[in-house]
Amino acid sequence: MKIPDLFKSGKTVFSFEIFPPKKDGSIETVYKTLDGLSDLNPDFISVTYGAGGSVPGASTREIACIIKEKYHTNSIAHLTCVNSTKEDIDRFIEEFKLSGIENVLALRGDINPEIEPKHDFPHASDLISYMKARSNLSFSGACYPEGHTECDNLDEDIENLKIKVEAGAEHLISQLFFDNSAFYRFIDKARAKGINVPIEAGIMPCVNAKQIQRMVSMCGASLPQKFTRLIAKYGENPEAMRDAGIAYAADQIIDLAANGVDGVHLYTMNNPYIARKISESVSNVLKS
Numbered sequence: 001m002k003i004p005d006l007f008k009s010g011k012t013v014f015s016f017e018i019f020p021p022k023k024d025g026s027i028e029t030v031y032k033t034l035d036g037l038s039d040l041n042p043d044f045i046s047v048t049y050g051a052g053g054s055v056p057g058a059s060t061r062e063i064a065c066i067i068k069e070k071y072h073t074n075s076i077a078h079l080t081c082v083n084s085t086k087e088d089i090d091r092f093i094e095e096f097k098l099s100g101i102e103n104v105l106a107l108r109g110d111i112n113p114e115i116e117p118k119h120d121f122p123h124a125s126d127l128i129s130y131m132k133a134r135s136n137l138s139f140s141g142a143c144y145p146e147g148h149t150e151c152d153n154l155d156e157d158i159e160n161l162k163i164k165v166e167a168g169a170e171h172l173i174s175q176l177f178f179d180n181s182a183f184y185r186f187i188d189k190a191r192a193k194g195i196n197v198p199i200e201a202g203i204m205p206c207v208n209a210k211q212i213q214r215m216v217s218m219c220g221a222s223l224p225q226k227f228t229r230l231i232a233k234y235g236e237n238p239e240a241m242r243d244a245g246i247a248y249a250a251d252q253i254i255d256l257a258a259n260g261v262d263g264v265h266l267y268t269m270n271n272p273y274i275a276r277k278i279s280e281s282v283s284n285v286l287k288s
Contacts, residue, residue, distance in 0.1 A: 001074050001102070002102055002103065002138040002170075003044055003074065003076060003103045003138055003140060003170075003171050004138060004170040004171050004197070004198065006043050006044065006074070006263075007171070007198040007262055007263065011286070011287070012257050012261060012262070012263055012264065012286045013043045013044075013198070013200065013262065013263030013264070014042055014043055014263065014264050014266070014279075014282075014286050015042050015043050015044045015045065015046065015200065015263065015264070015265045015266070016037060016040075016042045016044075016045045016046070016265070016266050016268045016275060017045070017046045017047075017048065017265060017266070017267045017268060018030065018033055018034070018037075018045060018046075018047055018048070018063070018268055018270050019047070019048040019270060020047065020048065020059035020060055020063060021059065027059060027062070027063070029270075030059075030063055030270070031066075033268075033270045033271075033272060034063075034066070034067065034070075034071055035272075036272025036273075036275075036276070037268065037272050037275055037276075038071050038073070040275060040276060040279045041073075042073060042266075043074065043263075044073065044074035044075060044076060044103070045067050045071075045073055045074070045075050045076075046075070046076040046077075046078060046105055046173070046265070047060045047063045047064045047067070047075065047076070047077055047078060048060065048078045049077070049078035049079055049080050049107070049109070060077050060078060060079075061077055061095055061096065061099050061101060062099075063075075064076065064077040064099070064101050065099040065100060065101060068100060068101075069100070074103070075101070075103065076103040076104065076105050076140060077096065077101050077103070077104055077105070078104075078105045078107060079092060079104050079105065079106055079107065079127070080107045080108065080109025080110075081106070081107070081108060081109060081118075081120075081121035081124065081126070081127040082108050082109040082110070082111055082117045082118070082121070083109065083115065083117060083118055084118055084120065084121060084127075085118050085120050086120050086130065089120075089121070089127065089130060089131060090134070093131060093134055093135045093137070096135070096137060097135070101137075102136075102137060102138055103137065103138045103139075103140065104131070104137050104138070104139055104140070105139075105140045105141070105142070105173065106124045106127045106128045106131070106139050106140070106141060106169070107124050107127075107141075107142055108121070108122075108123055108124045108127075123160075123163075123164075124141055124142070124164055124169075125160075125163045125164040125166075125167040125169075126167075128141070128164065128167040128168045128169055129167045129168065132167070132168040138170060138171075139168050139169050139170060139171075140169060140170070140171040140172065140173060141161075141164045141165070141169035141171075141172050141173075142172070142173060142174075142175065143161050143172045143173070143174050143175070143186070143190070143199065144157055144174065144175045144186075144219075145174050145175065145177045145182050145183045145185075145186040146175075146177060146182050146186070146220060146221060146222060147220075148160070149219065149220045154185075154186065154189065155189070158186075158189050158190055158193050158195070159193070161190065161193075161195060162193050162194065162195055165195050165197055169197065170197050170198075171197055171198050171200070172195075172197060172198070172199045172200065173199075173200045173202055173265045174186075174199065174200065174201050174202040174265070175202055175219050175221070176202050176203065176204035176215060176219060176221055176267060177201075177202070177221050177222075178206075178221055178222070178223055178224060178227045178248075178252075179221075179222055179223075179224040179227075180252055180255050180256060180259075182222065183201055183256070183261075184259065187199060198262040198263060199261075199262050199263075200261075200262060200263035200264060200265040201252075201253075201256050201261050201263070201264050201265065202265045202267060203249050203252055203253060203256075203264055203265065203266050203267065204249070204267040204269075205245050205246055205248070205249035205266070205267075205269075205274050205278060206245045206248075206249075207241060207242040207245035207246065207274060208235075208238060208241055208242070208245075209231055209235035209236075209241065212231060227248065230244050230245075230248060242274075246274060246277045246278055246281075247281075249266075249278055250277075250278050250281040250282055253266075253278070253281075253282045253285070253286075254281075254282060254285050257282070257285050257286055257288075258285075264282075264286070266278060266279075
């Protein structure tokens with residue numbers, strides 16, 4: 001199923017993200033993650049591309065295919081383009097077709113200062129335009145509620161987002177955020193610019209203080225006072241911090257659902273326990 005079709009029912013779409021194993025890890029670890037997530041019945045599961053040094057592309061495609069064939073769940077394969085040529089992308093298109101993959105989350109990808117980037121696809125919008133003209137794939141894109149770190153301001157970033165949608169992105173997944181009011185401001189600005197595709201809220205349950213610091217430094221998400229108080233009180237107690245992080249994420253999701261969000265994309269960190277706790281807390285809310 002093409003992912004945009006999931007939003008036609010009008011219900012709040014609920015989806016997960018997982019990542020492939022590290023380069024020296026076994027893919028069996030991902031199967032254990034999927035076994036732990038399978039009975040939670042997400043609307044789809046996305047699979048990141050080459051995160052943390054994993055083998056680029058191959059494991060992502062394999063896992064996305066297995067999610068469909070073994071677990072009978074819709075999947076999205078992430079694909080970055082910063083280090084890809086047109087020939088690389090042509091090969092990916094053929095491999096997606098052979099694997100039965102219908103949905104791609106098109107990303108530029110992080111620029112590694114130690115690797116000279118290729119120049120065929122400077123932006124995700126360029127990748128989408130190229131692939132859309134050569135395939136029947138459905139394309140999703142990323143968006144940033146508080147603006148991309150490389151943009152001067154949110155308005156500039158939304159102008160770039162409009163270009164991505166006009167190129168063919170039919171569904172958007174947001175970067176993580178901890179302040180729902182920032183997401184609502186972003187939605188209002190995006191809609192005012194004529195961006196009318198479904199936008200899912202990306203929720204990261206932060207369950208330890210070091211993880212929070214790393215995520216904030218990477219994406220620039222702001223921390224509301226309610227969240228900083230939580231870290232200050234529970235940050236040195238791992239179990240308490242885990243439970244508080246789960247509760248905070250569940251609270252975010254309930255508020256988002258009450259405000260009519262199109263969907264929620266849960267960054268599971270390949271942790272079925274955390275995904276289960278959150279899913280069980282919000283399942284009745286999302287069905288309402």
